[in-house]
Amino acid sequence: MSKGWENWTASEVEDFQADFLMWYQQEKRNLPWRYNQDPYRIWISEIMLQQTRVDTVIDYFYRFMEEFPTIQDLAKAPEDKLLKVWEGLGYYSRARNLQAAAKQIMEDFEGEFPTTVEDIRSLKGIGPYTAGAISSIAFEITEPAIDGNVMRVVSRLFCIEADIAKASSRTIFDEAMRKIISQTQPGDFNQAMMDLGSSICTPTNPQCEVCPIQQYCQAYQENRQAEFPVKSKKQKPKDVYYVAGIIENQQQEIFLKKRSETGLLANMWLFPLEEINAARYTELQEQYDPAAWDLFSSSNVAEDSPDFFSDQEVIWQKKILGEVKHVFSHLRWHILVFYGRSAAPLTIDGRWVKPDDFPGYVFPKPQQKMLEVFENNLADDKD
Template sequence: MKKTFEDSSKLPKDFEWSSTEIQQFQKDFLMWYQQEKRNLPWRINTDPYRVWISEIMLQQTRVDTVIDYYYRFMEKFPTIQALAEADQAELLKTWEGLGYYSRARNLQSAAQQIMAEFAGEMPQTAAEIVTLKGIGPYTTGAIASIAFNLPEPAIDGNVMRVVSRLFCLSEDISKPSSRKVFDEKMRLIISYEAPGDFNQALMDLGSAICTPKKPDCQSCPIQKYCRAYATQQQENFPVKSKKIKPKDVFLVAGIIENQAGEYLLAQRPAEGLIANMWTFPMIEVSQEFFKELQEKWQGPKANDKQLTLDLVAEESPAIFSNLPVVWQKRHFSEVTHVYSHLKWHVLPFYGRALKNFPMQGNEMWVNQEAFPDFVFPKVQHKLIESWKKS
């Protein structure tokens, strides 16, 4: 039997709403959602595989960006089995540009886990769903509520913002310990009749109306229930401590071309950031050495006619002195890329190989036309663009 709050005695004594108010709130909110919900491809049905893939893609990524990737992904890997058996290089190539590539690897690991432990079918309880690789409490709640109609909260940043304003919660949303408070509140107000729609209504509201800055309270369907609006404190919620600044990492990249017009690519290690992906060779250096290279090797910019004249064999950036390469006298513009906890500063240099030289096991000469066959991280695309502009 589904749980409801028809009996107010079941509610916590300090809870602000009665069971009647909760029911009216749910009715108003779900009616708004049915009228205003976004037309998104993963909402065509509640197939758990479609829900799962879309929720993982939407992590740290805008909805507009995800749509095309979602279509391509579902075309290539239409089932859990297809995903489990996919070639990882093809999987990462399909994911290329979405970033946070560990999401794609975890998807495949979880698909293999489902094949081995759940007979190829998505598990149907929250306790089992959360055991899958790469699936945390939010994704568990989304799959459980949308695909299986279970009253499980799906608490992400949008939802925490809405709920914090709804009840003027002072808990810092950047602290993991605060999640328990939001979970408790959500379990008191979530619809047991349509939990999936309720969670998606919160997501849509937080995305389009209850925004971080200048929320559109006049368009809000639950304005009359919101304590922050009633006390004009919308801008004070949610409470969030300042984000830790990403650590700066300084690297030098070599865009090395051989006499056949091929470029040297290096594959990243199997573990760690952008694992198994391909880039121009890069090496980490100190900030001091990075600045020294910036200042010493910022010679006059070359155009096509001057390019050969702008190469010199007698000198080279010290970092590349062990290679039989003729280096351009200058570096390109600094390329930067921010990961969740790191900010990469990359100084790229162009050089031509004078002769063949021993390569590492993870290196390969590749013709430019074959670049689309390799899985490149975003930073590699930025390096290529910098090189082309130069």
């Protein structure tokens, strides 16, 4: 593989850095975690920004810093409170890893954020990219921060044909970045790469006409921008099918079930779910028309109880409240939402909760979507 960066002279590298950093100083985004070089703020922002858009993160960042302004506050926070502040951001393991790392800092580093790349990498949930971002921005250590944006920029800059979907390719991009990164302003350089990749050197239709490093870009010179980065197709998420039961008792409380302590959506609260196969999912869609009946009509009781939650004494309405879909990185959930009223105490573990008390519970995105379906039906029923 050709390594174009090896052909750059020291003078060319200096010119490239000067042009790129000048552009960054003029055009850098005004973001709340860039107000200072506090490693704690930088760390929190970088973890939040994983798999999440900047516009979404900003409000969450403000709330998080208000609730947990210091590493000590984060380390000692009740998990339910932490997850509630994180609610809606998804990938909840990120929040748990943050707290685990905060406890590491309190125990192993006397409450002070570590200052070397090796020590930063030792923290729970911190990989090469995050360590590079924190160490370069907070401590001016010459360490690349290589994420998808950076690999896209660098792959076009040098026409790198390595597949960015393969972990083994990271060493190539690491080598290229160490050749061109600023030795005096590594934090600004890494952030310039992030900004360029998110605003100009985009996956499709890059705005090459306004790119500050256009004259250095090999792909631009050869009119091959669309060929980079090279990326093999990602495996499609697996489809999983569920029915959800919104079950109400005579006290107008709704039953919630807590997920297990490990695995997907650990310790989150949801309406009870039962997995079914795709064929049965389709049958239920056809059998229970979502628009056929009013929700709380006495004539709306299913003549034959559906075969889900069959071990519970619940009177189910013969209507689908709605359908919810949610995509995780490896799974695509399809959920048919049903409403029922308990005829006897339930035998599954869970808790009866007044709807007014829902804000005190940590709801993942699928639960929020199911709750919205239920509330929409309540509103329709009152009209």
